[in-house]
Amino acid sequence: MIYLNGEFMLLSEAKVSVMDRGFLFGDGVYEVIPVYSRRPFRLAEHLRRLGASLAGIRLANPHGEAEWTALIERLVDQAESSDQQVYLQVTRGADGKRNHAFPRVIRPTVFAMSEPLLPPPPEQRTQGIAAVSAADNRWLRCDLKAVSLLANCLLRQGAVEAGCAETVLFRDGFLTEGAASNIFVVQDGLLLAPQKNHLMLPGITYDVILELAAGHGLEYRVRDVLEQEVRRASELWMTSSTKEVLPIVSLDQRPIGDGKPGPVFEEMYGWYQEFKQSVMHRG
Ligand code: PDD
Numbered sequence: 001m002i003y004l005n006g007e008f009m010l011l012s013e014a015k016v017s018v019m020d021r022g023f024l025f026g027d028g029v030y031e032v033i034p035v036y037s038r039r040p041f042r043l044a045e046h047l048r049r050l051g052a053s054l055a056g057i058r059l060a061n062p063h064g065e066a067e068w069t070a071l072i073e074r075l076v077d078q079a080e081s082s083d084q085q086v087y088l089q090v091t092r093g094a095d096g097k098r099n100h101a102f103p104r105v106i107r108p109t110v111f112a113m114s115e116p117l118l119p120p121p122p123e124q125r126t127q128g129i130a131a132v133s134a135a136d137n138r139w140l141r142c143d144l145k146a147v148s149l150l151a152n153c154l155l156r157q158g159a160v161e162a163g164c165a166e167t168v169l170f171r172d173g174f175l176t177e178g179a180a181s182n183i184f185v186v187q188d189g190l191l192l193a194p195q196k197n198h199l200m201l202p203g204i205t206y207d208v209i210l211e212l213a214a215g216h217g218l219e220y221r222v223r224d225v226l227e228q229e230v231r232r233a234s235e236l237w238m239t240s241s242t243k244e245v246l247p248i249v250s251l252d253q254r255p256i257g258d259g260k261p262g263p264v265f266e267e268m269y270g271w272y273q274e275f276k277q278s279v280m281h282r283g
Contacts, residue, residue: 001078003071003112011113020109022091024098026148028109029053034117034241035084036280038076041241042204043069049145049202050088056144058102059092062110071112081116085242088112089147120243125269128249128261129165131238133227134158136169136176136199143198155179166238168230168251171199175225178238182206183248186235186264191220205239212271218264235262245272 004014021027031053033046040046047068054061063071072086089111095103136142138151156179159167167179175194177183182203185192191213196202213220230236234257236248245268247261 001075003075003110005110008074014111016109016111017094019094019096019098020091021093021095021103022089022109022147025100026146026150027057028089028091028147029057029059029145030087030089030147031145032241033072033086033088035076035086035114036082036117036276038082038084039280040072040076040086041276041279042208043072045204045207049204050090052143053145054090056141057092057146059090059106059108062090062108075112075114079114079116083117083119084114085117086112086114091147117242120246124165124246126261128247128259129238130163130250130253131166131168131178131236131248132159132162132164133168133170133230133252136171138169141198142176142200143196143202145201152179165246166248168236168248170227170230173227175227175230176200177203178240181238181240181243183230184209184237184239185225185230185233186237186262187229188234189219189264191218191264192225192229193220193222194225195222203239203241205241205244208272208275209237209239209245209268212268212275216267216271218267233257235265237265237268245269 001008002011002014031046031050034041047065051061075086076084091109093107093109134155155167159165166181168183169176175183177200193210236256237245238248239245247265249256249259
């Protein structure tokens with residue numbers, strides 16, 4: 001079952017107009033929320049970011065927090081697997097004609113579904129992943145989780161065609177993020193995270209990582225990170241809601257550190273799993 005505009009229905013029955021602005025212009029925003037043991041992880045934070053993305057594209061939030069929560073709970077309850085990823089999407093809806101400017105009356109298209117959450121293959125964690133780099137050629141509002149992801153798709157495809165799992169993005173000599181993840185650097189024992197601004201998505205997992213670092217006394221800095229610092233890092237990580245945290249062990253075919261997942265990653269991975277378990281079992 002999926003949710004579309006107030007109704008629950010089979011995916012095969014769900015239909016959206018070809019005049020939908022999400023389809024014509026990529027005019028909409030989305031969220032991806034991990035669910036562990038049928039409990040949405042950091043739900044309030046994801047809904048807050050959805051609100052910020054909607055405000056950023058000047059589209060009214062169609063639901064309050066309680067409504068979103070009830071809708072998500074219903075999707076989660078009726079799904080088969082207990083670990084899931086919930087996808088939410090709101091577009092500016094359909095108009096009678098194709099026109100860049102907003103319709104006078106806006107009827108948003110609200111779509112939500114739950115899919116099984118498949119953890120990354122264990123060897124990605126134990127052996128690490130390879131990444132390529134690319135110039136970040138996206139627009140200047142990467143802080144909005146917009147469905148217009150053409151640049152991200154092209155950038156991620158570049159990784160896949162090079163036999164890699166992610167593309168690390170640099171803009172004007174600085175690290176921004178990955179094609180679909182945030183990126184962290186470890187310099188000797190020090191964790192570095194680029195500061196949130198309009199050039200990167202404020203990741204929910206990113207926040208978890210920094211909280212865990214603070215809670216466990218791992219020294220970290222949030223500041224601009226130079227491309228050279230990434231290339232010379234002792235460790236490089238990618239984070240996202242669906243991949244949690246993974247070690248990047250090569251960039252553009254050159255090893256990062258000694259080309260193996262590093263000790264700081266191993267610690268952070270452990271803290272992350274422990275934290276997840278504690279949250280999920282809190283009741
Ligand atoms: N993407 N940056 C970009 C460009 C992303 O697309 C994502 C996640 C992140 C990480 O954010 P978070 O930790 O809140 O998941 C950073 C999701 C998973 C996706 O598009 O499927």
